[in-house]
Amino acid sequence: MKQSSIIQTALLTCGLVFSTASVAGSGASGAMLGNTCAGCHGTNGVSNGPATPSIAGLDYDYFVEIMNEFKEGNGNSTIMTRIAKGYSEAEIEAMSKFFSDKEYVKANQTVDTAAAKRGEKLHKKYCKNCHGETGISTDKDDDSGMLAGQWKPYMEYTIADYKSGKREYGKKMGKKFKKLQKDEGDKGFADLLEYYASQK
Ligand code: HEC
Numbered sequence: 001m002k003q004s005s006i007i008q009t010a011l012l013t014c015g016l017v018f019s020t021a022s023v024a025g026s027g028a029s030g031a032m033l034g035n036t037c038a039g040c041h042g043t044n045g046v047s048n049g050p051a052t053p054s055i056a057g058l059d060y061d062y063f064v065e066i067m068n069e070f071k072e073g074n075g076n077s078t079i080m081t082r083i084a085k086g087y088s089e090a091e092i093e094a095m096s097k098f099f100s101d102k103e104y105v106k107a108n109q110t111v112d113t114a115a116a117k118r119g120e121k122l123h124k125k126y127c128k129n130c131h132g133e134t135g136i137s138t139d140k141d142d143d144s145g146m147l148a149g150q151w152k153p154y155m156e157y158t159i160a161d162y163k164s165g166k167r168e169y170g171k172k173m174g175k176k177f178k179k180l181q182k183d184e185g186d187k188g189f190a191d192l193l194e195y196y197a198s199q200k
């Protein structure tokens with residue numbers, strides 16, 4: 001974690017930063033703030049609703065970045081743009097710390113194993129450079145979000161949003177994404193999602 005955010009988190013926990021978020025009041029910790037997310041993202045960020053992503057164990061920098069994108073109204077979103085607006089930078093950092101410290105839990109879902117095998121090859125060829133060996137993003141993987149074990153329906157919506165241009169590609173992702181579309185078509189993406197879902 002960056003030094004500045006450690007300090008901000010500390011200040012926040014001590015209640016020295018006056019908070020404007022309605023749910024928070026001053027002095028709310030990441031855990032207290034994070035509780036308000038449980039209705040959708042599950043207890044401690046482990047989602048059991050397939051349209052909502054798990055947020056436990058996401059990379060800290062990715063978390064901060066995506067919350068700020070939501071807050072600024074970028075990043076395509078059905079609901080998070082409204083939610084993120086209610087939080088200050090320090091509160092976002094406190095929540096990011098809280099959730100990124102939690103263990104990532106992969107969703108338990110049914111999988112087409114033959115498709116997953118094909119998907120594994122496609123992942124290695126098109127996506128692994130930024131999303132890690134198996135779709136689990138670590139620090140060195142470009143703050144790119146979790147793909148392995150994430151809910152399939154959520155992933156389907158997300159892929160559809162990238163394809164339609166509703167969500168912008170991070171950095172150089174668009175190139176590989178379009179190459180996969182051209183080489184393998186929609187089936188390629190379907191196989192990939194089976195692969196990600198297969199990791200339990
Ligand atoms: C009403 C339901 C709801 C609530 C409450 C909610 N979220 Fe979300 N969240 C979603 C949905 C749905 C998405 C998928 C993006 C979208 O459509 O907005 C999402 C996406 C996210 C993501 C992006 C995950 C990824 O892998 O890219 C993060 C981070 C996140 N939420 C954090 C939070 C935090 C922190 C809170 C509490 C302050 C919160 N959410 C409260 C529904 C919710």
Ligand code: HEC
Pocket residue numbers: 053126127128129130131142143144145146147155158159168169170171172173176177180192
């Ligand atoms: C050059 C690096 C790069 C490559 C290659 C890449 N990605 Fe990404 N990807 C990212 C980054 C960075 C993000 C997060 C930031 C964003 O969307 O703004 C991301 C986000 C995503 C997300 C959203 C995760 C979430 O929870 O919201 C999905 C889905 C995704 N990538 C799928 C793929 C697939 C499938 C491939 C291979 C065809 C791929 N990516 C190749 C860098 C990359």
